[in-house]
Amino acid sequence: MNKTIKQASKMVARPNEPSKARSRGNSPSRGTSPARDNSISRVNSFPKRSPSLKRVNSPAKNEKTTSDGRQRRESPSRSRGSSPSNRRSGSSPVPSREQSFSNGTLIRRRRESETGSIERLDEDNNLRRIITSYNQNEDNINVVVRNTIVYPTGNIYMRDGFFIFRVRPLSKKENFQSEVVQFPGNGQILIDAIPGGPGGGQKPKLFSYNVVFEPAATQEDVLQFSGMKRLIEMAVEGFRCTCFCYGQTGSGKTHTLTGPPGLFGVKSVPYSDKHGLIFRSFAYLFEQIQLQAGTHFVLKASYLEIYNEKVIDLLNPGSARKPLAVRWSKKARGFFVENLFTVDCEELDDLMAVLEEGMRNRSVGRHNMNDYSSRSHTILSVHITSEQPAENGVFISRTGKINFVDLAGSEMTKKTQSRGKTLEEANNINKSLMVLGYCISSLSDIKKKSNHIPYRDSKLTKLLADSLAGNGVTLMIACISPAKSNISETINTLRYAARAKRIRTKPVVLMDPREALILSLKREVGVLQNENQHLRTALHVYSSSNPTSADKNPNSILDRKILQTPPSVDLSQLSKLEGHELVELVRLYVQENGELRKENIELFTSRELLQRDHELVCRENERLLKKLEEVNSSPLIAARSAFSAEALNMPDSEPSDIWTNPEKEPATLENGNKEMPDFLQKEMDKRLGSRESRGATPRGRPRSWEEKPTAVKVLRIKSTNSEESERTKPEMA
Numbered sequence: 085m086n087k088t089i090k091q092a093s094k095m096v097a098r099p100n101e102p103s104k105a106r107s108r109g110n111s112p113s114r115g116t117s118p119a120r121d122n123s124i125s126r127v128n129s130f131p132k133r134s135p136s137l138k139r140v141n142s143p144a145k146n147e148k149t150t151s152d153g154r155q156r157r158e159s160p161s162r163s164r165g166s167s168p169s170n171r172r173s174g175s176s177p178v179p180s181r182e183q184s185f186s187n188g189t190l191i192r193r194r195r196e197s198e199t200g201s202i203e204r205l206d207e208d209n210n211l212r213r214i215i216t217s218y219n220q221n222e223d224n225i226n227v228v229v230r231n232t233i234v235y236p237t238g239n240i241y242m243r244d245g246f247f248i249f250r251v252r253p254l255s256k257k258e259n260f261q262s263e264v265v266q267f268p269g270n271g272q273i274l275i276d277a278i279p280g281g282p283g284g285g286q287k288p289k290l291f292s293y294n295v296v297f298e299p300a301a302t303q304e305d306v307l308q309f310s311g312m313k314r315l316i317e318m319a320v321e322g323f324r325c326t327c328f329c330y331g332q333t334g335s336g337k338t339h340t341l342t343g344p345p346g347l348f349g350v351k352s353v354p355y356s357d358k359h360g361l362i363f364r365s366f367a368y369l370f371e372q373i374q375l376q377a378g379t380h381f382v383l384k385a386s387y388l389e390i391y392n393e394k395v396i397d398l399l400n401p402g403s404a405r406k407p408l409a410v411r412w413s414k415k416a417r418g419f420f421v422e423n424l425f426t427v428d429c430e431e432l433d434d435l436m437a438v439l440e441e442g443m444r445n446r447s448v449g450r451h452n453m454n455d456y457s458s459r460s461h462t463i464l465s466v467h468i469t470s471e472q473p474a475e476n477g478v479f480i481s482r483t484g485k486i487n488f489v490d491l492a493g494s495e496m497t498k499k500t501q502s503r504g505k506t507l508e509e510a511n512n513i514n515k516s517l518m519v520l521g522y523c524i525s526s527l528s529d530i531k532k533k534s535n536h537i538p539y540r541d542s543k544l545t546k547l548l549a550d551s552l553a554g555n556g557v558t559l560m561i562a563c564i565s566p567a568k569s570n571i572s573e574t575i576n577t578l579r580y581a582a583r584a585k586r587i588r589t590k591p592v593v594l595m596d597p598r599e600a601l602i603l604s605l606k607r608e609v610g611v612l613q614n615e616n617q618h619l620r621t622a623l624h625v626y627s628s629s630n631p632t633s634a635d636k637n638p639n640s641i642l643d644r645k646i647l648q649t650p651p652s653v654d655l656s657q658l659s660k661l662e663g664h665e666l667v668e669l670v671r672l673y674v675q676e677n678g679e680l681r682k683e684n685i686e687l688f689t690s691r692e693l694l695q696r697d698h699e700l701v702c703r704e705n706e707r708l709l710k711k712l713e714e715v716n717s718s719p720l721i722a723a724r725s726a727f728s729a730e731a732l733n734m735p736d737s738e739p740s741d742i743w744t745n746p747e748k749e750p751a752t753l754e755n756g757n758k759e760m761p762d763f764l765q766k767e768m769d770k771r772l773g774s775r776e777s778r779g780a781t782p783r784g785r786p787r788s789w790e791e792k793p794t795a796v797k798v799l800r801i802k803s804t805n806s807e808e809s810e811r812t813k814p815e816m817a
């Protein structure tokens with residue numbers, strides 16, 4: 085074992101202790117019916133988050149963390165070994181533009197093809213390439229990050245799919261055979277030409293994928309560079325994620341997901357560097373959860389197998405292994421397994437216990453190609469519910485999910501030499517894989533996509549429907565054998581994956597519709613409360629400037645407002661209210677808000693009209709004062725001469741400044757002045773009267789606060805003085 089691997093194993097070393105989950109009688113619980121096994125109690129409450137997680141991955145000595153936080157292993161030496169495997173991998177120090185292969189095929193290579201590859205020294209100190217990725221110019225090869233586009237709406241669309249290949253080493257049985265799989269680099273796999281045969285043999289075939297794990301890749305490499313870590317992060321964020329392994333029997337699916345046989349036997353191995361992706365993902369999941377200190381998480385896990393088209397609960401199979409029904413949920417718009425146990429997992433060990441329990445109970449058989457062949461498809465699901473505090477004491481709750489699907493391998497029964505029970509199992513496995521193939525090819529064909537997708541034809545496709553084409557994110561790991569004897573199955577797997585690559589999904593974060601509604605209503609209540617508060621303040625400011633008017637008028641706006649105010653509710657208590665109570669509260673606030681707005685508009689209009697009115701009155705006053713001045717001064721003096729003999733048609737009389745009356749001498753007043761003649765007095769009275777009626781009315785201005793707008797006042801002005809109203813007309817318009 086090389087240095088890096090030893091260090092990696094230390095990184096996540098697990099103390100040799102019995103599983104806490106089982107020793108504490110941890111809680112498998114039934115989804116919809118009472119538990120079958122009475123010895124296992126159900127826990128439905130939200131448990132506290134695990135206070136500590138001891139096993140945290142840290143970079144090993146010869147790992148370097150890149151600027152974006154991801155790790156890349158660096159080989160201690162850049163010198164290349166000369167082992168046959170190295171030559172086969174085509175990892176020459178200076179990448180050539182063209183490369184020649186054993187069969188003479190020339191493959192064009194990009195200049196940057198080596199940038200996405202990772203190499204490491206093997207046990208014999210030879211540098212071996214372990215991973216290549218498609219057209220990667222960066223140091224890391226985390227495909228998920230590269231291949232997803234995040235839109236502002238929060239939806240994530242997969243651009244190129246998310247597919248990786250893992251090629252296992254030749255097994256002991258295959259050691260005598262030659263390898264037919266080559267790695268030109270740049271995320272490519274080349275299948276050698278096979279001469280002979282009736283059709284002229286097999287031509288070389290080149291396939292291109294996101295990431296190719298070569299035989300020297302370790303279990304930890306698969307976690308680090310497959311995009312699995314990103315998938316877990318997305319599950320924590322609330323996406324439904326699935327990782328599934330596909331490939332022929334014996335190609336290394338179970339090895340990739342859980343590890344080699346014997347890890348989960350009667351006596352489980354506490355930690356080994358052979359542990360697979362699930363084990364490592366669980367550790368990473370808890371690491372992620374621990375990073376989000378403010379968020380409350382609840383994890384629940386279930387584990388099932390589909391054996392001969394029957395769904396068996398691997399966490400509580402019972403002695404009879406009674407199958408469970410798969411039903412359609414109208415509410416969730418998806419298939420689910422009725423009465424499946426879900427176990428609350430407070431700690432990492434609880435999740436590990438679920439994995440161990442399921443691995444012990446699953447169906448394993450022996451055939452010619454694999455001594456520990458999975459005879460069923462298994463699905464291990466972890467539901468991640470999170471409650472994240474948001475503003476105003478509101479919580480955002482999300483439910484993400486991660487499925488690990490270990491498909492049983494396709495079998496050529498001639499080669500596996502299956503008989504009896506194993507043959508029946510093989511037929512069922514092949515049948516369900518065929519339906520999966522139909523679904524994948526229908527989904528990948530854009531023209532066919534609108535047509536019927538045969539999900540209902542097998543339990544497997546029913547349960548994977550959402551992962552294949554729904555709102556989830558899927559990582560597909562296609563496992564292949566490099567042996568010449570498996571060439572046709574290998575090509576099938578590669579083609580299968582090429583089809584699946586064309587499927588597009590539209591992942592979305594899932595929120596409980598009720599929660600989503602409550603959250604939006606809570607937000608609305610908050611906004612309305614703020615707005616109402618603001619309006620009330622505005623009204624108060626306005627009304628306080630006219631306290632008397634508001635006091636006097638029982639129907640004043642202020643009074644009406646107070647009568648219709650909805651009950652004030654503490655925002656922190658909102659979460660305790662029922663959905664319909666919240667709806668009612670929002671309705672009251674909306675109603676009050678509407679009224680307040682209306683009243684506010686009325687008040688502003690009224691104020692505006694009052695201001696105009698006031699302006700008119702001022703102008704009128706000014707004008708009248710001016711006129712009064714005129715009347716009091718010059719016009720009366722001028723009138724004296726006007727009332728002279730000439731003016732009064734008395735041609736015989738001398739022009740004089742003395743008041744004269746042809747018939748009657750004007751009476752002398754007490755102060756010595758002469759009395760004004762009657763007709764002059766009338767004229768004076770007339771003029772003074774019109775002045776009074778125009779502006780100096782003792783009635784004063786009506787209070788606009790108590791009255792309706794100035795339209796009325798304009799009319800009043802018009803009716804009292806038509807001459808003036810003519811002048812004010814344009815202003816009122």
Ligand SMILES: Nc1ncnc2c1ncn2[C@@H]1O[C@H](COP(=O)(O)OP(=O)(O)OP(=O)(O)O)[C@@H](O)[C@H]1O
Pocket residue numbers: 251252253255299331332333334335336337338339340343344345454456457458459491492493494563
């Ligand atoms: N990458 C690998 N490195 C070392 N050994 C491997 C690798 N992949 C698979 N193996 C070994 O090959 C054998 C078959 O692998 P495994 O059981 O995982 O295949 P499978 O695809 O799950 O088969 P089946 O479909 O029959 O269950 C096992 O002994 C396993 O340990």
